[in-house]
Amino acid sequence: MATDSSPAIVWFRDDLRVTDNPALSAAAGSGRPVVCVYVWDEESPGIRPPGGAARWWLHHSLIALGEELERLGARLLIRRGAAEQVIADLLGETDAALLFWNRRYGLAERTVDETIKSAARARGVEATSFGAALLFEPWTIRTGSDTPFSVYTPFWRACLSSPAPRKPLDAPNELAAGPRLSGLSVDELGLLPTHPDWAGGLRESWTPGEQSARASLDAFLSDEVADYKQNRDTPGIAATSRLSPHLRWGEISPHQVWHATSAARGAGSRASAIAEGATTFLSELGWREFAYHTLFQHPQMATQNIHPEYDGFPWPRLHPAALRAWQEGRTGIPLVDAGMRELWHTGTMHNRVRMVVASFLTKNLLIDxxxxxxxxxDTLVDSDPASNPFNWQWVAGSGADAAPYFRVFNPELQREKFDPHGDYVRRWVPEWGTDSYPEPIVDLGETRRAALAAYDVVRRGRG
Structure with missing residues (x-):
């Protein structure tokens, strides 16, 4: 039975930070000892385990979170197993009075959370969840007819006309440490690649953790935001925020990004350019929101077409050699190859190039x-359950607010427009322009026509 000294448990998931963490703030404000736990769950039904690059990030992010918690007087307990059983065991071990976490939005995750909340309350534990990963909860942004939005522009307009997102919460000044419990080390989770260790490029490119996330935001708002609108589509220029993996793992919250960006408006000698860049940047945050709101409505988004008429799309028989050439950046299409090699080395890819390589796979190679x-x-450090499938379906034409079926990005024209001097391509494809660079594996014109014919099958089915 819980007593005055019974602890409050904070269950960390995709919110690996101490600042603007409502669950952690609630625990700190309870006046009780705090037990902070992360559960590595590969067993709960429907939970999609992170890919290899994301596991690398998670390893280092957990270490960084542990250090932040120790600085506040607590420690991070790590356990492995189905979350329902792990949390139940922990409630029994600690005789906890309170259980806090920040919400997730996939159906499998929500089902796990609801089960745990009901079980905790049945044993007399006060279990509370908070909104921390999104600016607007999915059930709060609706059309005039009380249905979910399916098009981005009116969705974002509705968000902007809603009450402003809450201000970020400060990190607790200190935490009262709970009982010392047995757990695993981060190393024991086995998240890092070893045979072989292919993560050298990730180590070279990134520093996971909350402090790095805040430094990236500060640097972007100080140095890049004024030119963001005109430079964001140029992959050879360091013009983006580099916040996507930090947001994916919750090392920084969208509320922190929103309010810091909003505060940057009107500052400095380039106030007009900064305001314009900030507005454009926040609209990208809005696109992330739209992806999560869509996931809430379409929980099978990673495997099922949002528009079911695309179930009849006539995908040809898969050619493994073509898929492998795309994966390895050996297509003979310079911008596509550069993007795929950037992805393998850094675990990310410039957003404009992501659209190009996705269009090439689905519409030139006609691969599902x-x-x-x-x-x-598997290869993105920022792959999350909403944005990754949402953006793939957007390019393929089967998703929410999807690109028109006839929009087939021509990667050569895209290169000429957005990498006119070849800075980006030469960085990642140094053999470009030499005899060692392969010929294109497909003809762009012929495959575009084949794609349009295949999409016409779906259009006729719609009619």
Whole structure:
């Protein structure tokens, strides 16, 4: 039975930070000892385990979170297993009075959370969840007819006309440490690649953790936001925020990004350019929101077409050699190859190039978007359950607010427009322009026509 000294448990998931963490703030404000736990769950039904690059990030992010918690007086307990059983065991071990977490939005995750909340309350534990990963909860942004939005522009307009997102919460000044419990080390989770260790490029490119996330945001708002609108589509320029993996793992919250960006408006000698860049940047945050709101409505988004008429799309028989050439950046199409090699080395890819390589896979190679989504899931450090499948379906034409079926990105024209001097391509494809660079594996014109014919099958089915 819980007593005045019974602890409050904070269950960390995709919110690996101490600042603007409502669950942690609630525990700190309870006046009770605090037990902070992360559960590595590969067993709960429907939970999609992170891919290889994301596991690398998670390893280092957990270490960084542990250090932040120790600085506040607590420690991070790590356990492995089905979350329902792990949390139940922990409630029994600690005789906890309170259980806090921040919400997740996939159906499998929500089902786990609801089961745990009911079980905790049945044993007399006060279990509370909070909104921390989104600016607007999915059930709060609706059309005039009380249905979910399916098009981005009116969705974001509705968000902007809603009450402003809450201000970020400060990190607790200190935490009263709970009982010392047995757990695993981060190393024991086995998240890092070892045979072989292919993560050298990730180590070279990134520093996971909350402090790095805040430094990236500060640097972007200080140095890049004024030119963001005109430079964000140029992959050879360091013009983006580099926040996507930090947001994916919750090392920084969208509320922190929103309010810091809003505060940057009107500052400095380039106030007009900064305001314009900030507005454009926040609209990208809005696209992330739209992806999560869509996931809430379409929980099978990673495997099922949002528009079911695309179930009849005539995907040809898979050619493994073509898929492998795309994965390895050996297509003979310079911008596509550069993007895929950037992805393998850094665990990310410039957003403009992501659209190009996805269009090439689905519309020039006529390979089912799910193969691309799975490859990105395994190789992106920022792959999350909403944005990754949402953006693949957007390019393929089967998703919410999807690109028109006839929009087939021509990767050569895209290169000429957004990498006119070849800076980006030469960085990642140094053999470009030499005899060692391969010929294109497909003819762009012929495959575009084949794609339009295949999409016409779906259009006729709609009619």
């Amino acid at each position: 978007w799910r193969h691309g989504e799975q490859w990105f899931w």
